[in-house]
Amino acid sequence: MNQPTSRASVTIWASVWIIITLFLRIESGQAQTVLTISGEVTKPLTLQAADLKAMPHTDVTGKDRDGKEHHYSGIPLSDLLKQAGATLGGELRGENLSKFVVIKAVDGYEVLFALPELDPDFATRIILLADSVDGAPLAQGIGPYRVVVPGEKKPARWIREVKSIEVRFAK
Ligand SMILES: Nc1nc2c(c(=O)[nH]1)N[C@H]1C(S)=C(S)[C@@H](COP(=O)(O)O)O[C@H]1N2
Ligand SMILES: [Mo]
Numbered sequence: 001m002n003q004p005t006s007r008a009s010v011t012i013w014a015s016v017w018i019i020i021t022l023f024l025r026i027e028s029g030q031a032q033t034v035l036t037i038s039g040e041v042t043k044p045l046t047l048q049a050a051d052l053k054a055m056p057h058t059d060v061t062g063k064d065r066d067g068k069e070h071h072y073s074g075i076p077l078s079d080l081l082k083q084a085g086a087t088l089g090g091e092l093r094g095e096n097l098s099k100f101v102v103i104k105a106v107d108g109y110e111v112l113f114a115l116p117e118l119d120p121d122f123a124t125r126i127i128l129l130a131d132s133v134d135g136a137p138l139a140q141g142i143g144p145y146r147v148v149v150p151g152e153k154k155p156a157r158w159i160r161e162v163k164s165i166e167v168r169f170a171k
Helices: 002-029 049-054 077-083 094-098
Strands: 033-039 045-048 058-063 069-076 099-105 110-114 128-133 146-148 162-169
Touching (some): 033 049, 049 128, 058 128, 069 077, 077 128, 077 162
Antiparallel strands (some): 069 128, 099 162
């Protein structure tokens, strides 16, 4: 009498285990959103790691807090904003000059840039969303994406672990 019952319970537990395993496998295989671009843009973006990897990369040299020069590679913030349809270039005039960009990190840290600071028609430096330093991916806790602001005296706007970029109107 005992035998069929225990066989049935083994079958049930095995089935439960298989379902959970399959579910976890499907979940982990799903593309994860790593960056959003929203606010005053015509095409808000929800980007995955593969999208960012595929975008054209630029190199900049910047002095890290260690005082040494490092080579950063990444996507200019202006390219990301252009792709999202922010008012850059010829459209950056009039009331659009009062727009700003808030960048947020996973730890709640936030930094702000005025939109013209990020527009190549105004700025003399390229501000990057970096994904590698000296040829290696950014370390855990720093990357996968960090803003690099070449020539800035303090690295306080070099925001680590970036998760979102928002364009807003100051008025
Ligand atoms: N996400 C996040 N980024 C951050 C900060 C922070 O607290 N959180 N601190 C900033 C400040 S104030 C400085 S001085 C630099 C320090 O960079 P480091 O940790 O690479 O030396 O990171 C900046 N980026
Ligand atoms: Mo700092």
